[in-house]
Amino acid sequence: xxxxxxxxxxxxxxxxxxxxxxxxxxxxxxxxxxxxxxxxxxxxxxxxxxxxxxxxxxxxxxxxxxxxxxxxxxxxxxxxxxxxxxxxxxxxxxxxxxxxxxxxxxxxxxxxxxxxxxxxxxxxxxxxxxxxxxxxxxxxxxxxxxxxxxxxxxxxxxxxxxxxxxxxxxxxxxxxxxxxxxxxxxxxxxxxxxxxxxxxxxxxxxxxxxxxxxxxxxxxxxxxxxxxxxxxxxxxxxxxxxxxxxxxxxxxx
Amino acid sequence: xxxxxxxxxxxxxxxxxxxxxxxxxxxxxxxxxxxxxxxxxxxxxxxxxxxxxxxxxxxxxxxxxxxxxxxxxxxxxxxxxxxxxxxxxxxxxxxxxxxxxxxxxxxxxxxxxxxxxxxxxxxxxxxxxxxxxxxxxxxxxxxxxxxxxxxxxxxxxxxxxxxxxxxxxxx
Numbered sequence: 439x440x441x442x443x444x445x446x447x448x449x450x451x452x453x454x455x456x457x458x459x460x461x462x463x464x465x466x467x468x469x470x471x472x473x474x475x476x477x478x479x480x481x482x483x484x485x486x487x488x489x490x491x492x493x494x495x496x497x498x499x500x501x502x503x504x505x506x507x508x509x510x511x512x513x514x515x516x517x518x519x520x521x522x523x524x525x526x527x528x529x530x531x532x533x534x535x536x537x538x539x540x541x542x543x544x545x546x547x548x549x550x551x552x553x554x555x556x557x558x559x560x561x562x563x564x565x566x567x568x569x570x571x572x573x574x575x576x577x578x579x580x581x582x583x584x585x586x587x588x589x590x591x592x593x594x595x596x597x598x599x600x601x602x603x604x605x606x607x608x609x610x611x612x613x614x615x616x617x618x619x620x621x622x623x624x625x626x627x628x629x630x631x632x633x634x635x636x637x638x639x640x641x642x643x644x645x646x647x648x649x650x651x652x653x654x655x656x657x658x659x660x661x662x663x664x665x666x667x668x669x670x671x672x673x674x675x676x677x678x679x680x681x682x683x684x685x686x687x688x689x690x691x
Numbered sequence: 692x693x694x695x696x697x698x699x700x701x702x703x704x705x706x707x708x709x710x711x712x713x714x715x716x717x718x719x720x721x722x723x724x725x726x727x728x729x730x731x732x733x734x735x736x737x738x739x740x741x742x743x744x745x746x747x748x749x750x751x752x753x754x755x756x757x758x759x760x761x762x763x764x765x766x767x768x769x770x771x772x773x774x775x776x777x778x779x780x781x782x783x784x785x786x787x788x789x790x791x792x793x794x795x796x797x798x799x800x801x802x803x804x805x806x807x808x809x810x811x812x813x814x815x816x817x818x819x820x821x822x823x824x825x826x827x828x829x830x831x832x833x834x835x836x837x838x839x840x841x842x843x844x845x846x847x848x849x850x851x852x853x854x855x856x857x858x859x860x861x862x
Contacts, residue, residue: 474846478838485842488752492781563782567751570784570862574837 441624444617445558446500447520448627450510451664453493454521457511458672459542460486461679462529471532478578482539485571489564496560512683516673517666523607526663526672533586533596538604540579544640545611545633547572552628561626580644587648598650609634609659698734709735709742712770716762719755720841723797726759730789733780742767745778747785750842750862787861799825804847804858822858824849834858 439447463483470476494507524542529535550572553565586597612634621627635655642652662668683689700706713732718724726732726746734745744763748756760777767775787806790798795805802825821830829851837860839846844857 474836474838477840477846478836481838481842484752484754485750486752488748488750488842492751560781563780563784566782566784567748570786571751574860574862578837 439617439620441620442500442502444615444620445626446497447615447617447664448621449493449497449500449561451520451522453490453497453507453510454519455490455525455542456486456493457490458519458521458675459525459539460484460490461675462525462527463535463539466529466535475532479535482575482578485568485575489568489571492564492567496564508683512680513687516668516676519666519668519672519676520664521668521672522613523610523660523663523669524604526669526675527604527607528671530600531596532582533593534600534604536579536582536586537597537600538607539575540583540644541604541608541641542611543572543575543579545608545637547576548633548637548640549628549630552633555625556627557625583644583650584648587645587650594649597648601645601650602653605653606658606660608637610661610663612637613661613664615664698732700736703737705737706735709744709767709772712766713744713763716759716766719758719762721798721801721803723801724794726763728791728794728797730791730794731759731785741774741776742772743776743778745780747780749785753842755841785862787859790859798859799823802826802856803844804856806859806861822847824852824854825856826854827852 460483463479463486466476466479467483468476470479490511491507494510498505498507498510522542524538527534527538530538547569550565550569554562554569556562556565583597586593588594612630614629614631618627618630622629638655642655645652698706698710710727710732713727714725716726718726718729729749731746731749732744733747734743736743736745744767746756746760746763756779760779764775764777790806798805804822804825807822822832822834823830824832824847827849829849831850832847833850835846835848835855837845839857843859843862845860846855847858848855
C-alpha cells in the first residue's frame, strides 16, 4: 500500500465512522424517549453526518478518481466500508444507545485532540472543528451514564448489560493497519493503538463512579472492520440508507 | 462595518464594497443576523477576474451553510460580479467568539440568548455562568437540554417569567 492509498483508506475509516454512527442515531428521530432527548440525539446525528460529508469529500479528492461524497456514501457495498463495528451496533434501549455513543465519543475526543496536530492541513482543520462538537457529545452521554448507573435498579441493570455487551466491540475503534504506520511515520495521524490505554483509564473511572462493573481491559475483542469484515447489521443499515440513491443512479438535486 | 475579522486588505475599496453587500445576506434560520454578524466570512479576494469569498462553517452538519453559500453567490452575481467563487475553509475553526457585538444584541432582541462569554474550555465542560432570559432579563435560568432546535442552540427556561427560550451555545 502506498501513502496515497493509505490516506484514502484512513479517510474512509473516519468518514464511515461518522456516517454510519450518524445514520444509526438518526433512526431514533421521532422515537426518542421524550422530546428533548429526541432532539439531542438527532442533533448529535447531524454533527456526525456533517463530519462525514467533510471527510468523505476529502476521501474522494485523495483517491483522485472523481468520486464525490455521495458516490462514496451511497454506491459502495458493505465490504468496501471501513466503519468501526461499534458504529454498526443496533441502537438497543436508551442505556445501550448512550453507552456505545459514550465509548465512541471518548475515543473520538482523544483521537481528534491528537489529529489537530496533523501535518495534513485538511485533517488538522477538520479535527479542530469536530473536537468542540465532540466535547458536547461526551458531556451529554457521560451525564446519562451517571444517571443510569447510579439510578434505579432497572436503569443500573440495563446499563450494566449494555456495557457488558458492547465491550467486545471497543478495541476495534483503535485498530491500526500497515497503511496507518506509513501515515504515523509522516505525522499525518497519531498512534491509535497507544491511545487505547488512555481511553480505558477514562471510561473505567467514569463507569466506576456510575457504580458499574468495568469489564477487563484485556477481555476478548471482535475485530475486522478495517478489512471490511463487518457485522450483519451493516447490510441492513446500508439497505435503508442507500435505497433511494441506488433507485435513481445519476440523479442530482 | 463593525468588527470584521480576518479579512485581508479591507483598505481596498472594492473589498469593502463586497463586505457591505454581505450585510444583506442573512442566516436563513436566524434572519436578523447577516453573514458578517455571524463571523463566517473569512476572506474576500480578487484573483484576476474572479471574486473569491471564503466562508467557514459554524457546525460540521449545519444544513444552512449550503444555502448561505448560494445566497452569497446570488447576491454578488445580482450586483454585477460576473465570476464568483465560494471557498469553504475549516481552519481556524469557527467559534462563537467571532459573533459581532451588534450580532449579539440582535440575537437578544430576536428572542435568542447570545453566548454568555468567551468559548473557553469551561463552557464546553459545562461550567457556564448564568444565562440571561431574552424576555425578562433574569439570570435565574436553568438548562433543559444542551441540544435545541438547531445545531447551534440549547434549550433553557426562565425561573422568573417561566418561559422557555433558545440559547446560542458557546463553541
